[in-house]
Amino acid sequence: MIPASGYFPDFLTPENSRPGGIESIVEDVAGCHRNVLRDQLDLLGRGRGSAWLERLYEADPEARADLRHLLRDYQRIALAPHWNAIRNSVEADRAMRTRALLDSGIHGLLHSYRPLMRWTPPVLQVRYAVEQTLHLGGRGLLLVPSHFCQGTANSLADPALPPVLVYPAGYDRTVAPVTVRALGRLMGTTRASILIAAGTATTSGELSRRVGVSAATVSHHLSALRAAGLLSTLHQGELVLHTRTSTGSALVNAAHPSGS
Structure with missing residues (x-):
């Protein structure tokens, strides 16, 4: 099939x-x-x-x-x-898109998909395997990040179905397997503060200001957090964004006084 x-x-x-x-x-x-x-x-x-x-x-x-x-x-x-790797890639992409939407609205969100998509209002041009034109006719478009998409986006063939566009999730492909040694490096208040501050897609400079440490210190701790599978780093054009993985969020939530 x-x-x-x-x-x-x-x-x-x-x-x-x-x-x-x-x-x-x-x-x-x-x-x-x-x-x-x-x-x-x-x-x-x-x-x-x-x-x-x-x-x-x-x-x-x-x-x-x-x-x-x-x-x-x-x-x-x-x-x-x-499943953890699949979920992490999708959640990291959503964090990045949320950041673009909050910073620049719907136009910023659609521009964040370059070079896969090109937003020239009112048309969204998408790199796609076949020639297809989909008229929304007032319907919304559901944008779905996928761990399995490679290179191009996909949509449903039947134009009468609810419009859906599935695209390759942007995720950190350099994350190393979690090891006991890597987890052992995660001790200390500075590292914990950085992990907490990375709940949404955040730049190194923003993390430096939030935590109150130098850029070099942030870079060192980000490396350790990535190695432990607690944080992902995504590249959005010239912007480099860091966000917690689901494992990192679970660790932060477990340490929260309310337990949530």
């Missing part, structure tokens, strides 16, 4: 607004309405020598059950062992 390039069915990436985590997503995919399933498998070029796809096209209950098992197995094998 997912070829090496070109179209793949929209029902594989459902809008998930229900609680329930992975199980609700699995059910949204495998329980897709029969007409939607058929229309999108027709676009894929159903058959292609696959008896299983033919059975899925007919909404065969056993084929749907197979799809549920495949999705659960994939999540267990390919996603769960790397």
Whole structure:
């Protein structure tokens, strides 16, 4: 169902607004309405020598059950062992975009996606694998950072579906594996103060002013925090921003007097 390039069915990436985590997503995919399933498998070029796809096209209950098992197995094998890294990359990207939005509004947010996207009001031009024009017609656009996107963005093929643009999350690819030695370097009030101050995407200069130490001292402590997997460093044009990872936030929250 997912070829090496070109179209793949929209029902594989459902809008998930229900609680329930992975199980609700699995059910949204495998329980897709029969007409939607058929229309999108027709676009894929159903058959292609696959008896299983033919059975899925007919909404065969056993084929749907197979799809549920495949999705659960994939999540267990390919996603769960790397979930912290996946979550960290997405959360770091969101922190960076939030910073751009707070500093410069919606125009600053859209400009922060360069060079992947180019905002020339009222048009957002996006580096994309195929030629496609999507008219929002008053609808909002959901921007979704993805740990798995590489190089270009992706959107749903059906223009009638809610507009979604999935793009490569900007994340720190230089983070080293966490070691006991690295964690041992995290002692001291200065380092803790820097970690607390990095709750939103922040420059080294801002951290220096907030904590009241020199730029060289901040740089030294940032290196140790990155090595321990507690902080990510992102490059937004000429701007270098630092933000806590989910592990770093968990450490700060655990140390908070209220426990939250």
